[in-house]
Amino acid sequence: MRVARPITLDSQQRPLLEQQSRARSLPARHVERARIVLRAADGWQDKDIAAELGITPEKAARWRNRFLDGGLAAL
Numbered sequence: 001m002r003v004a005r006p007i008t009l010d011s012q013q014r015p016l017l018e019q020q021s022r023a024r025s026l027p028a029r030h031v032e033r034a035r036i037v038l039r040a041a042d043g044w045q046d047k048d049i050a051a052e053l054g055i056t057p058e059k060a061a062r063w064r065n066r067f068l069d070g071g072l073a074a075l
Contacts, residue, residue: 004061005068007041013072014041033075036063 009017020026020034032053039049046060053060066074 004040004046004064006043007037007064007068009037009041014038016072017041030075033063033067036060037067037075040064040067 017034017038021031021038023031032055035053036049036055036059039052040046040060044052046057046064049055049060050057063075
């Protein structure tokens with residue numbers, strides 16, 4: 001079984017992602033991406049994130065990896 005790469009958020013990233021995950025004025029896709037990254041940073045695996053948010057595990061893995069490769073700008 002593969003284990004997803006862990007995400008570590010710094011003190012500036014977490015509050016920004018938490019704010020985005022609750023935003024009503026952002027596009028839904030940005031809110032969803034913030035929620036994916038926050039759960040990944042809390043140690044959730046992609047299949048668990050997918051089940052919680054009603055998305056595919058591949059989508060959760062995609063945004064985890066994009067965040068790891070490009071940071072907040074990649075979202």
